Amino acid sequence: MSIPLSWYLILAAVLFCIGLYGVLARKNAIAILLGVELMLNAVNINLVAFWRYLDPAQMGGQVFAVIVLAVAAAEVAVGLALIISVYRRRKTLVADEIDLMKW
């Protein structure tokens, strides 16, 4: 393993910022969730890289990557359910147009 740790960290940082851009700039609610997924993956790369490079005998990094996976699955299930529900009532997915608390 001759790859320096910083390569992984920089890759994760770039991926995180691409995801952040997606979250901030996209109009469509599903596209915003896609950006969130990119950010979560960037975090996971970091967690696994730290596990591998610091102490492979301590499983904390991998365990938290697994938990992030579970949370991501839960987040996507609820998020997409919300989006589909909103789409049924409002016929729109543009996040800016979904601006009423109740209708």
Next chain:
Amino acid sequence: MTADKVIFLLCAALILGSALMVVLTRKLIHAALWLVSVLFGVAVLYALLQAGFLAVVQVVIYIGAIAVLFIFAVMLTRRELLDRGPQTRSNWWIAAILALLILGGLVFLILGQPEAGRSAAAIPATVDTLRNLGMALVSPSAYVLPFEVASVLLLAALVGAVYIAGIGKK
């Protein structure tokens, strides 16, 4: 340049190129498919980091479940998405500047760390990481509580998603 560096660079190019396409492409279904490509690249990275379990789980959960869910959601709401108007906000450049600033800060921080340049020692043959991971997830002295909470969260999400997206009897 060793083989693992070549693999890493190819993989990084795949991940970053696909990630850019996810946020830039206009067709939402293409964005979801580019996300699959990112996820696959990340799985290869996990394999490169000798986290085989996570690599496979990444494919099972992310590609097999999450990406498929995204594609389904896109298809279920497709009529409104046929590239009507721009797909980004008018002030997208603020988002771009913000993202670049944060990237600059992160890279500055990473390169400033003396530990950042370290390379990994080989995992000793006596350490069975898969077994360790399994033990860590279920042993009370390690991570059983977060693990169980995550399972409760998944159950709650399941019930919540069915309730929200289900066609209520109103």
Next chain:
Amino acid sequence: MNFLNDPINFVASWLHGLLTGWRLPDGLATVIVYFIGIVVLVIFAMTLDIGLVWVERKVVARFQDRLGPNRIGPFGLIQPVADIIKLVIKEDITPAGADKIIYNIAPVLAAMSVIALWAILPLSSKIFGVDLNVAVLYLVAAGALGTLAIIMAGWSSNNKYALLGAFRMVANIVSYEIPMVVTLLIPVILADTMSVQGITQAQSGMWFAILSPLAAIIFLISAIAELGRSPFDLTEAESELTAGFNVEYSGMKFGWFYASELLHAFTYGGFMAVMFFGGYGGFFGLETIPGFHWLTNPFVEALVFIAKGMLGYWVIMWIKYSMPRIRIDHMLAFNWKFLTPLSLVVLVDTAVLSKLLSGLPAWEYVLGMFLSNVIIAVITVEILRGYGRKQRLAEERLPAQAVHN
């Protein structure tokens, strides 16, 4: 080390020696040897696939009291070659409005998801691609890629039948994945490992199909659903969906879907053998008796494995050609209300009992595991009978009330 005892390593080290003899660097030579190995494995799988076309057509003909292909070559053996030539020279149509790139990637991905399985298929103790320590999960992961291929094919064809077919197929695969993963956990618990080599070796004394017959049956059912074969072949419901997600594909692109379906069926037959029927081994200790030691020869093991895989494939074909199609809502209800709960019960039963009985002598352990499965099966059948009786009574009461009113 000689060719008969360890063929793969023998050839690989010979090739490696040859390449380094040509002054190639050591790392590059290793990469080339691995690459050649992958190509050989894929060629072997695809050649077997051509044979499977013939087997499938011949067997279905016998099930339906026909002769099957018998014109080209002895017993029609050359027929698949003629089929391939026909597919290759057919016009390759991309429908108008199709999403060209996705449309063309989908068949490749479908074939890839099957061939990827061959990386972990243990043909024998010495002939295999790689012995992953997460092989069982890898099997599920490769299935995920197949799902993706189906969605891509259905969506990019720009055809409502293709899209509906893909939707149904994916709903089917995703739901039947749950009992399948749960039953895959049972060999993992019994063998205490996720590696397919470990699972095979753990069955050298006793097949897991005897320890947990219910798990084997549930795995077979969910594997058939995963394959999209009859009685779960919704996508081929001609009257509703024409031909499902691949309706727009023609020529060799259709051929890829077809070939990958056949190879998938055989591969699942193979995994059925690995998980529950001892894989390449499982001779109940016969190989330790002097005079039967030749059973552990890699080539004999590979033959045994392929025979067991073919038997599993034959059972899948048998079911396919003798069962009518099930309606989609019945199919999903069958999975969620019957198969998933049952598989969870069997999983808990296996986990608890294998721990409780682990101290007992071998025959008591086997008997206990087997009997617990029989008890679960009897209870399940009783519950089903009670439910069916209630429904029947309700139906009988309905016309009577109508008359009364």
